[in-house]
Amino acid sequence: MSSQTTNCTWDCVVIGAGPAGLNAALVLGRARRRILVLDSAQPRNYATHEMHGVLGHDGLDPADLRARGREELARYGVEIATATVESAEHFGDRVVLHSSRGIDDTRTVLLATGMLDEVPDIPGFTDVWGTSAHTCPYCDGFEHRDERLAVLAAGDRGEHLAVLLRQWSDDVVLLTNGPHKLADDQHARLQALDIPVVETPVAALDSDGTAHLRQVQLQDGRTLERDALFFYVGWQLRTQLAHQLGC
Numbered sequence: 001m002s003s004q005t006t007n008c009t010w011d012c013v014v015i016g017a018g019p020a021g022l023n024a025a026l027v028l029g030r031a032r033r034r035i036l037v038l039d040s041a042q043p044r045n046y047a048t049h050e051m052h053g054v055l056g057h058d059g060l061d062p063a064d065l066r067a068r069g070r071e072e073l074a075r076y077g078v079e080i081a082t083a084t085v086e087s088a089e090h091f092g093d094r095v096v097l098h099s100s101r102g103i104d105d106t107r108t109v110l111l112a113t114g115m116l117d118e119v120p121d122i123p124g125f126t127d128v129w130g131t132s133a134h135t136c137p138y139c140d141g142f143e144h145r146d147e148r149l150a151v152l153a154a155g156d157r158g159e160h161l162a163v164l165l166r167q168w169s170d171d172v173v174l175l176t177n178g179p180h181k182l183a184d185d186q187h188a189r190l191q192a193l194d195i196p197v198v199e200t201p202v203a204a205l206d207s208d209g210t211a212h213l214r215q216v217q218l219q220d221g222r223t224l225e226r227d228a229l230f231f232y233v234g235w236q237l238r239t240q241l242a243h244q245l246g247c
């Protein structure tokens with residue numbers, strides 16, 4: 001990056017203030033670049049109270065990690081603003097960003113907006129999301145080891161997630177919320193691991209008042225006693241900025 005290019009306000013605008021965006025801003029700030037971080041203040045893991053698998057920070061509240069990052073960036077003159085970027089335009093050697101804070105002119109943009117999890121549209125889900133309903137066994141499986149686990153997914157994702165979770169518990173049920181969409185060999189693997197497959201749609205999730213799952217209600221009136229739920233519905237890009245910039 002040559003420092004003799006344009007008279008833009010910023011050398012780089014980092015869009016996204018999760019660990020990736022903050023870490024990038026830290027490196028660039030230490031390189032004495034003029035850096036702005038734009039934070040939508042809507043982190044992907046807003047419902048999570050503990051992060052795991054990050055060396056030196058295992059068990060830390062993700063909000064605390066982000067707060068520490070902001071403190072470190074302040075030492076290097078990195079500016080952080082709460083704003084949502086609405087559009088981006090590329091003009092030769094500069095990019096113009098339009099956000100809720102106004103217009104910013106920058107030489108480069110670093111996209112750290114990440115993905116958003118699609119979540120099940122099931123009554124009671126929001127009561128357990130982030131405490132006993134999760135997407136990633138490596139992040140949260142250990143906290144539910146040897147418990148009664150349910151997997152909510154179908155097809156390839158359902159089989160993969162159910163088989164994977166057998167590493168943490170011997171009691172795993174696959175809820176496909178309709179037709180299972182499993183190939184014969186996938187169904188055979190689940191049977192070999194004693195993982196039942198339930199195609200009956202899920203009607204609701206019942207918790208104990210402290211965000212801990214206790215029962216899964218099925219539409220046929222049956223209930224399953226479960227302690228935690230791991231699910232996959234899908235992911236989506238948080239913004240269309242990459243498309244707008246031709247990436």
